[in-house]
Amino acid sequence: xxxxxxPVAEKPRARLNLLGWGxxxxxxxxCIAATLLNPSFLSLDNLFNVLTRxxxxxxxxxxxxxxxISGGIDLSVGSxxxxxxxxxxxxxxxxxxxxxGGTLTVLVGMLLAVGLGALFGLLHGLTITKGRIEPFxxxxxxxxxxxxxxxxxxxxxxxxxxxxxxxHYSPVYYGxxxxxxxxxxxxxxxxxxxxxxxxxxxxxxxxxxxGSNEQVARYAAIKVDNIKILTYVILGVCVAxxxxxxxxxxxxxxxxxxxxxxxxxxxxxxIGGTSLRGGSGRITGTVIxxxxxxxxxxxxxxxxxxxxxxxxxxxxxxxxxxxxxxxxRR
Amino acid sequence: MRGLLRGLVMIGALLxxxxxxxxKVVMGVSIPAADHGWxxxxxxxxxxxxxxLEKKYPGIQVIVKTAKxxxxxxxxxxxxxxxxxINTLVILPYESAPLTKPVAAAKAKxxxxxxxxxxxxxxxxxxxxVAGDNPGxxxxxxxxxxxxLGGKGNIVVLRGIxxxxxNQRYDAFMxxxxxxxxxxxxxxxxxxxxxxxxxxxxxxxxxRFKQIDAVWAQDDDIAxxxxxxxxxxxxTDIKFVLGGAGMKEMIKKVMDGDKLITADVTYPPxxxxxxxxxxxxxxxxxxxxxxxxxxxxxxxxxxxxxxYYFPDSPF
Numbered sequence: 001x002x003x004x005x006x007p008v009a010e011k012p013r014a015r016l017n018l019l020g021w022g023x024x025x026x027x028x029x030x031c032i033a034a035t036l037l038n039p040s041f042l043s044l045d046n047l048f049n050v051l052t053r054x055x056x057x058x059x060x061x062x063x064x065x066x067x068x069i070s071g072g073i074d075l076s077v078g079s080x081x082x083x084x085x086x087x088x089x090x091x092x093x094x095x096x097x098x099x100x101g102g103t104l105t106v107l108v109g110m111l112l113a114v115g116l117g118a119l120f121g122l123l124h125g126l127t128i129t130k131g132r133i134e135p136f137x138x139x140x141x142x143x144x145x146x147x148x149x150x151x152x153x154x155x156x157x158x159x160x161x162x163x164x165x166x167x168h169y170s171p172v173y174y175g176x177x178x179x180x181x182x183x184x185x186x187x188x189x190x191x192x193x194x195x196x197x198x199x200x201x202x203x204x205x206x207x208x209x210x211g212s213n214e215q216v217a218r219y220a221a222i223k224v225d226n227i228k229i230l231t232y233v234i235l236g237v238c239v240a241x242x243x244x245x246x247x248x249x250x251x252x253x254x255x256x257x258x259x260x261x262x263x264x265x266x267x268x269x270x271i272g273g274t275s276l277r278g279g280s281g282r283i284t285g286t287v288i289x290x291x292x293x294x295x296x297x298x299x300x301x302x303x304x305x306x307x308x309x310x311x312x313x314x315x316x317x318x319x320x321x322x323x324x325x326x327x328x329r330r
Numbered sequence: 331m332r333g334l335l336r337g338l339v340m341i342g343a344l345l346x347x348x349x350x351x352x353x354k355v356v357m358g359v360s361i362p363a364a365d366h367g368w369x370x371x372x373x374x375x376x377x378x379x380x381x382x383l384e385k386k387y388p389g390i391q392v393i394v395k396t397a398k399x400x401x402x403x404x405x406x407x408x409x410x411x412x413x414x415x416i417n418t419l420v421i422l423p424y425e426s427a428p429l430t431k432p433v434a435a436a437k438a439k440x441x442x443x444x445x446x447x448x449x450x451x452x453x454x455x456x457x458x459x460v461a462g463d464n465p466g467x468x469x470x471x472x473x474x475x476x477x478x479l480g481g482k483g484n485i486v487v488l489r490g491i492x493x494x495x496x497n498q499r500y501d502a503f504m505x506x507x508x509x510x511x512x513x514x515x516x517x518x519x520x521x522x523x524x525x526x527x528x529x530x531x532x533x534x535x536x537x538r539f540k541q542i543d544a545v546w547a548q549d550d551d552i553a554x555x556x557x558x559x560x561x562x563x564x565x566t567d568i569k570f571v572l573g574g575a576g577m578k579e580m581i582k583k584v585m586d587g588d589k590l591i592t593a594d595v596t597y598p599p600x601x602x603x604x605x606x607x608x609x610x611x612x613x614x615x616x617x618x619x620x621x622x623x624x625x626x627x628x629x630x631x632x633x634x635x636x637x638y639y640f641p642d643s644p645f
Contacts, residue, residue: 038538045563046537053530156364156373157644158525158551160579174562249529250558254551255365256524301534304517309492311520 022326023272023288030292030318034299041302048181050298051291052173055183056081056242057261058290061268062194063238065286066231067135068269069198071211071278072128074232075139077239078261079146080120084243085253086150086159088113093162101164106172109247113240120146121236125229143262151255158254166251173248183245187287190241195283207231211278268293271322292322355613356391357383357418358410359606360403363396364644366523367551368575371599371645372422379603383610390610400424404432411436418613420606422446430455444609444619446602448495458612459622460605462597464495467548467574467627468502470595474629475544475572476510478592483543483569486535487518488528488552496520499548499574516542521552528555536563544570550577550594557590575599576630576638577645585635594630596638599645601625 034041060077067074092109099105124142128135153159161169175182198204206227209217218224247253272289274281296318300311359380364370373396380392393414397403403424410416419441423429426448434455437443445456453459475485487503490496500518507513516539521527528547535542536559545568547553553573560568568590573580576596583591604625612619630638 040537043537046534049533049537053533151364154370155644156370157367158579250525250554252525252554254367254525256522256526256551259524297530298534301519301531302538308489308518308520 023285023292023322026318026322026325027288027292027295030295030299034295034302037299037305038302041299046298046302048184050294051187052181052183053298054291054294055187056246057264057268057294058187058287059190059238059242059245060235060261061265061272061286061290062190062283063235064265064269065194065272065274065281065283066198066207067235068266068274068276069211069278069281070207070228070231071214072135072228072231073139073266074124074135074235075262075266076120076124076142076146077235077265078258079143079150080117080236080239081243081246081258081261082253082255083146083150084113084116084120084240085247085257086153087116088243088247089159089161089251089253090153092165096162096165101162102168105165106169109169110244113244114237115240117236117238117240117243118233119236120239121233122229124236125232128232129225129228147255150253150257154253154255156255158252161247161251166248169248170251171248173245186241186245190238191283191287198281198283203227203230208280211275211280213279264293265290267319271319273326289322292318354389354391355387355418355610356414356416357393357420357606357610357613358407358414358416359392359394359602360406360410360419360421361394361396361602362403362422362424363398365398367577367645368597368599371643372602374643374645375600375603376606379606383606387610387614390614392606397424400428404429407432407436411439411441416441418442418444418609420444420446420602420609422602423448423450427451442609442613444605446605457621458609458619460601460608460625461622462601462625463627464498464597465502466624467595467597468499468504469506470627470629471499471546471548471572471574472503472506474593474595475546476506476513478570479513479543481510482512484514484516484539484541485544485546486516486532486539486542488521488531488545488547488549488556489518490520490523490549490552492520496548503546521547521549521555523549523551525551525555525558528552529559530555532556532559533563536560536565540567542568544568545572547571547573549573550575550580553580553591560590574627575645578640578643581630581635581639584630584632585639587632592631594635594638596628596630598625598638599643600640 040046088109091112092105095105124138127133127138172182177185206222210224210227268289269286270276272285296315306314359376361372361376362369364373376394380394383390383392395406397406419436430450430452433443433450437455443456444458446460447462450456489500519531521531545556547556550573553571556571570592571590574595576594576598580591580594584594608619
């Protein structure tokens with residue numbers, strides 16, 4: 001944000017630009033390696049599989065980018081997605097006899113999901129700003145609360161969508177537009193919108209200003225609390241959108257729904273070059289980070305040269321290498 | 331077998347009526363919280379059995395406690411012993427190693443201990459052991475797969491979480507497969523006993539292998555994801571998918587003659603009921619309890635599916 005003195009700025013900046021490509025370079029290298037190991041990696045079907053899978057965590061990661069840039073964090077996104085999925089399914093099942101098993105019920109379910117996401121985000125924002133509790137603690141608390149409520153609603157088992165609704169709803173995940181699966185379009189739209197808001201609006205600049213220096217932002221008459229609350233609401237809505245895409249995939253929510261999504265999304269944001277301390281970040285980086293993470297899992301499934309016992313180690317190594325490629329940004 | 335067991339329980343009940351008052355059994359039941367389908371089944375059957383036992387043996391007191399991790403379970407055992415004054419403990423340990431000492435401490439205080447499913451590292455800490463048959467699940471599954479394929483074909487295997495349970499199942503499965511050199515196990519990957527990972531792993535298997543004859547998903551939750559992935563890819567080469575554990579949705583499919591889910595292999599959460607029943611009987615009658623009691627993993631097909639279908643259970 002602040003302009004450093006000219007002579008000092010010259011060199012690091014050139015370096016910075018190059019390093020900004022770290023995640024993309026990592027992704028390209030990974031794709032080359034994957035194709036060498038198994039040529040079917042590059043098949044259109046497989047690429048669509050990977051991108052469709054990425055859509056859930058990718059969409060949430062876009063929202064998470066705003067929260068992290070503003071200096072916050074949200075650990076509850078996976079549990080939140082699970083609870084929204086469960087509530088949404090229960091509501092649609094309950095409405096089915098009245099509204100019929102068609103598109104109307106599904107639309108009401110989607111609206112409910114978005115409403116819940118916004119509400120949860122609002123609650124987070126209010127507790128963090130007005131209640132002055134660390135976001136880490138607030139969302140660690142709700143991480144447990146959301147998942148416990150889902151487990152309670154499902155009695156530990158699965159909440160399953162009625163068959164007729166499932167049939168009407170499944171195109172949202174399994175359908176395609178111009179040959180490209182719907183979740184990929186939604187992911188793209190959310191990412192573009194996110195990039196636009198972050199870089200081309202006053203709100204986006206405020207978010208970055210607050211993350212760089214909250215005190216200065218306050219002196220600049222930015223309504224810090226409101227902006228912060230809004231970032232959590234945006235994230236909540238992103239979680240809801242991801243859930244809307246997730247539910248038709250299996251037509252059910254279980255206590256393992258959305259497990260560890262918080263780590264995956266936060267990792268995607270950080271790999272993408274956003275500072276965990278806030279202040280700066282890029283949506284494109286986040287998108288690449290998210291794709292990179294799910295590609296690793298895909299590549300490991302497509303080969304058997306590495307023992308299955310070592311899968312997690314490979315993931316860890318790739319993440320660290322990519323982080324290394326874009327080091328020195330702080 | 332179950333009829334016999336019920337009969338024994340009835341006799342036990344009558345005997346107990348006579349001996350009532352001098353032998354009050356306070357039974358603590360410590361189990362993992364319902365965090366996935368199978369443990370949900372455990373919680374359901376434990377509570378169900380609590381009611382049945384209290385009806386059958388007036389005077390018996392059954393306390394069911396669920397724990398979200400090993401540490402919480404260890405504390406619960408202490409509380410059950412000191413606060414609730416239990417003299418009988420039926421425990422399904424979260425993990426074997428960290429719970430061995432706490433259970434041993436309870437036993438040292440004179441509590442009769444029945445361990446269910448996951449054995450303790452020191453068998454001296456338990457009086458009786460009731461368990462499912464993990465190698466049996468692998469064996470029965472492998473025999474079914476081999477028979478259905480006529481001893482020839484390509485299969486993929488989706489495993490659970492890297493644990494002893496998973497290894498026992500997988501090793502027993504592969505042991506049987508050695509007898510069928512014409513069945514090729516294309517690959518095996520962990521799907522962590524959940525639907526989403528089952529979906530992902532199966533998608534990638536479908537990308538990688540153009541000809542698959544059968545899928546051993548080992549677990550019914552994984553099988554749910556597998557079926558979705560196959561459906562999406564519109565693959566017709568796969569003849570059947572074999573899950574495991576006995577989830578009600580899958581048993582229903584078997585019962586209804588589903589094309590892909592032709593059978594299931596049980597690993598019943600209902601084993602907690604057997605453990606509680608047998609323990610109560612032994613405690614009330616004072617007779618020794620047969621140990622170890624192994625609850626066999628059986629093959630469920632269309633013919634016998636209705637005996638394994640419990641629509642009220644969450645699993």
